[in-house]
Amino acid sequence: MHSPNRSPVHGFDGGQSPLTLRLPDEAATIALGRELAPLLTPGMVIWLDGDLGAGKTTLARALLRGLGHAGPVKSPTYTLVEVYVVSSIYWYHFDFYRFNEPEEFEDAGLGEYFRDDSVCLVEWPEKAAGHVPQADLALVFRFAADTPESGRIIDLHACSEAGNKCLSAFISRWPGAVN
Numbered sequence: 001m002h003s004p005n006r007s008p009v010h011g012f013d014g015g016q017s018p019l020t021l022r023l024p025d026e027a028a029t030i031a032l033g034r035e036l037a038p039l040l041t042p043g044m045v046i047w048l049d050g051d052l053g054a055g056k057t058t059l060a061r062a063l064l065r066g067l068g069h070a071g072p073v074k075s076p077t078y079t080l081v082e083v084y085v086v087s088s089i090y091w092y093h094f095d096f097y098r099f100n101e102p103e104e105f106e107d108a109g110l111g112e113y114f115r116d117d118s119v120c121l122v123e124w125p126e127k128a129a130g131h132v133p134q135a136d137l138a139l140v141f142r143f144a145a146d147t148p149e150s151g152r153i154i155d156l157h158a159c160s161e162a163g164n165k166c167l168s169a170f171i172s173r174w175p176g177a178v179n
Helices: 026-039 056-066 161-173
Strands: 019-023 045-049 081-086 089-095 118-123 137-143 152-158
Touching: 019 026, 019 161, 026 056, 026 161, 045 056, 056 089, 056 118, 056 137, 137 161, 152 161
Parallel strands: 045 118, 045 137, 089 118
Antiparallel strands: 019 152, 081 089, 137 152
């Protein structure tokens, strides 16, 4: 089980430097998700951080599509969590954007979803600070050159041994990835 609220970047000293990638368009974000998806393993918590419209839900959709999920993939902004079962693994996609207080995480009973037999994708983790479990992998999106038309930059941070293993495997698969 994961311990709550350590910074996605700090607190794990066995990791490598973050990997920074430029994603010029939506197709690049989809390609990233498809390459990363098979490397995520049960028990992992993936934080998806970044501004509105930065590509968090697009990446979550690409991850699920990369695993073979053919059904709809909706943003959980209003439902808080969307549940998907892919290859007998539960995938939980959370969005805490609408939280006013971090305690809403506990009030909603969301802690029970973070298990060793599931993968949890968490958008807006800082809105549940102190309650949401620590990330194994933190993906931080930002707009390139301060305009959405310039594409996105994504930093991939390993925050645990599982995250470090995943990031190392990803680097060996992604063309031109150097960290």
